[in-house]
Amino acid sequence: MSVASVTAAAAKNRLHAGEEIAFLDVREAAAFGEGHPLFAIPCPFSRLEATALALVPRADCPVLLIDDGDGIAMRAAQRLAACGYTDIAVIAGGLPAWEAAGLGVFAGVNVPSKTLGELLEHDHHPAMIDAATLANWQREGRPHAFFDARPPAEYAKMRIEGARCVPNGELAHRVGAAVPDAATPIVITCAGRTRGIVGALTLRAIGVTNPVYALENGTQGWALAGLPLDRGASADPMPELDAGQAQASRASAARLIAASHLSTLTPGEAEGLLDEAGRTTFLFDLRSEEERAAPPVPGAIPALAGQLIQATDQYVGVRHGRLILMDDTGLRAALAGLFLRALGFEVHVLALDDAEGVDAPAVPHPALKAPARPLSVDARAAWSLAQSGVPVLDLRSSTEWEAWRLEGARWVLRGDLPGALAASTRRVLLLGDAAAVAAATCELQAAGISARWLPADADACAQAGWPVDRVKRRMSREDARDRVWFVHDRHDGNKEASRQYLAWEMNLINQLDAAERAAFAPVSIGATA
Incomplete structure (x- = not known):
């Protein structure tokens, strides 16, 4: 098949036209982390097909590729065509041409999600608590409930002692079991800013009356204040809900869905959307790992609600795609939908509790094929x-x-x-x-x-x-092109890297051009209180 070549300006216009498009950056992770267009999805050539097939499951979805002007995008286009993709274009001149056209380039990863977090902080001003104040609370034994909004693997890498791992979405769903009463202050931390902000606002969105604080700058702010981090901790099991608490989650979901005008689906309606030609529809299962096992929904993509908000570009490669968000009570799905809608996705909520006795939707097999593996040898x-x-x-x-x-x-x-x-x-x-x-x-x-x-x-x-x-060796930064080097050691004691990262995060809004700023819809929070 022929591959179209488009100018950077034409590509930019396509990104903001409101139609589905998969904008894939086929450079390796190091180059991506140093700078990329805002809505580019990391899809390194070294893992091209596996990444694309997971993130862009529709064969006729328009695909737009960018490289460093070195011809890799054209090679990638040929490989994607062999997988079955039928509508592929390459940005002529790659990222150098994008920059030469005066278009914005953003360092870091998960930039749209982190930009949304900064916009939420700017618009809603969740209460913040600084590291010194929280440390004083801990020393004084002042009652508070302290949660880490990150998933268990990140929590294990470094945490603040006393914080319990209950990721975003899960905390709102389990707040009745996790917090002793309606008066105890709640503090939410992450590694930086975004998930603390989002976590605090999810509780506001469902009408939690406790004082809720985001820890300012998370574990990095804690370390910059000279306070110790604990490493290697295992996350405790998440709090179990009793029947009354599960009903409270369902009630919170119903209020949030009504107040935020979120779409809800039955399993049959969801299956109809999944089967619809000409649209890319993702089905996400936002239940915990244990919940997903019984009963499973084959073909659904497992994700924690908070991580789907935080790292959307690691789950969805189609801008303006359609997301069906599924859990049991509907609350985790509704909260994810509230924020993902602001990123430009069409979102729908499917609550499995409302469909007892009805088969979950079937996910059609994509009309795409991965490259074959060679024969193996022992x-x-x-x-x-x-x-x-x-x-x-x-x-x-x-x-x-x-x-x-x-x-x-x-x-x-x-x-x-x-x-x-x-x-x-x-x-x-x-x-x-x-x-x-x-x-x-x-x-x-x-x-x-x-x-x-x-x-x-x-x-x-x-x-x-x-x-x-088996001797531990370091690969040079120049050779290890498959990893992100942008402030990579900020969690390993490099305080200057932490300062640089936090400054970068807080400056994201200022980097947006008018079209990029308009791409983030406002989020109404607090209407259910």
Whole structure:
């Protein structure tokens, strides 16, 4: 198929036209983190197909690609066409042309969601508590309920002692079980600003009467105040709801849905939207992991409500797409919908409690195909091939490479292929996960090079006689292009990086042009109180 080339100005107009479009940045994570258009979705060429198929499940959805003006976008277009995408365009000149046209570039990740958080703070002014005041409360034993709005994995990395992990959305749903009474002050923290702000406003949105505070600048503000962070903590199970508390969640959902004019669906109506041609519809299951297991909804995308708001571009790759948000009582779904609607999505709420005895909606299988994986070989056979001179390419992440390496293996990214190999190469061994290996195989096959996949881990390779280097090594910033380096060590004690990050976050609104500012709809909060 032919691939259209569009100017940066034309691309910008398409982004603000109100129609569905998947704007994919196919550069690697390091480049994306240093600067990208506001509504670009990270879709690195090294993991192109796996990412695109998850984030853009409709074959005829318009796809717009941007690169560094280095030709990677055209290569990506060919690969996406092979998957079944039929409407693909490339921005001529890539990001350099975008900047030359005077269009805005934003550093960082999850920028639309974080910009929304700053706009919410600007519009609604949730109460803030600074680190010193909260530390005094803790020393004095002043009653308060303290929650961390992040998911358990982030909570484990670093937390403030005394904070309980109850992510955004879950806290509003479980507030009756998590907070002892209607008078105890509630404090919500995250790692920076956005989730603390959103968490406080979710409680305001459902009419919680307790004093509610967001911890100013979260764990980073705490560390900048010279206060210690606890690392390696495991999250406790989330509070269980009794029948009365579950009914309170349903009642809060009903009030919020009515006050905010959110659309609700039956399972049958949801299935109709999922089957509709010409639209991209996502079904999200916002229940907890335990709840999702019984009963499961096959094909639904699992997500925590707070994370779907915080990192929308990691779940949805289609601007102006349609989101069906599903949980049991409807509250987590309604809260997510309240904020996601402000990002330009069409949102609908599906409460499973209202559909007892009715089958959940069926999610149709996308008319897209992932690249095939090559045949695999075991570690012993692979070691024999390597000893005979077959090149070994390490396609794992740079952080995995830092932990251990196979003797003779060369770390590469897909975009380096086939140029990283000698012209005479006719076969290779590939070490890495299925998605990375399948992606790289496309480049190799096009160059007439056959590949075999080595799925073994370090122990299996060592048992096969393969020398394994397990000494922790650092890959240089220049080489580790697959990770975000923008203020990357702000959570590891680099206070200057934290200051830079917080200043960046608070300046996001000032970076918006008129069209970008208009893309964020106002959020009405407090009408149910």
